[in-house]
Amino acid sequence: MAVIVIVVVVLVAVGGSDDSTTPAPSAAATSKASPGQAQEEPASERADLISFRLDDRSQAGLTDVWVVWTVRNSSGERSDYSWEWEAVDAGGTRVANGSELETDVQPGQTARGEDFTTLKGVKGVKLNITRFNRTASY
Structure with missing residues (x-):
């Protein structure tokens, strides 16, 4: 008789998770403070997602669109990041969605x-972050 053991691992987010939908950050929106000006600490773990944007690499009639991101760990411990996103067209229709992981x-x-x-x-597509989590790496 075979015994099947199923192990479910649940990651508990450090400080909880944020399930609200917000526009994805862009590199321009997260520029550094000017010299002599104090830079504020991130308000939440979501601030660690410095940029998240679309990169259209299409050429010669072949569609090739990527999501590109930058994450900076502002916590005091090694961290894993996971987030869900959606792409919405100008009419408000979701045209794509996905999940990303950085460990x-x-x-x-x-x-x-x-x-x-x-x-x-x-063209006319906007990225939104629909869920974002930072968890401690073990």
Whole structure:
């Protein structure tokens, strides 16, 4: 008789999770403070997602659209990041969605990543973050 053991691992987010939908940050929106000006501490773990944008690499009639991100760990411990996103067209219709994961980001470290999408173009498309979590890496 075979015994099947199922193990379910539940990650508990450090400080909880944020389920509200917000526009994705862009590199322009997260510029550094000017010299001599104090830079504020991030208000929440979501502030660790420095940029999240679409990158249209299409050429020669072939569609090739990617999501590109930068995460900076502002916590004092090694962290994993997971988030869900949606792409919404100008009419408010969701045209794509997905999940991303960035693991083992050391305190103060910046990590960059990218993933392909099924989008047919980026004109008039807006990215929203629908869920964001930072958890301690073990």
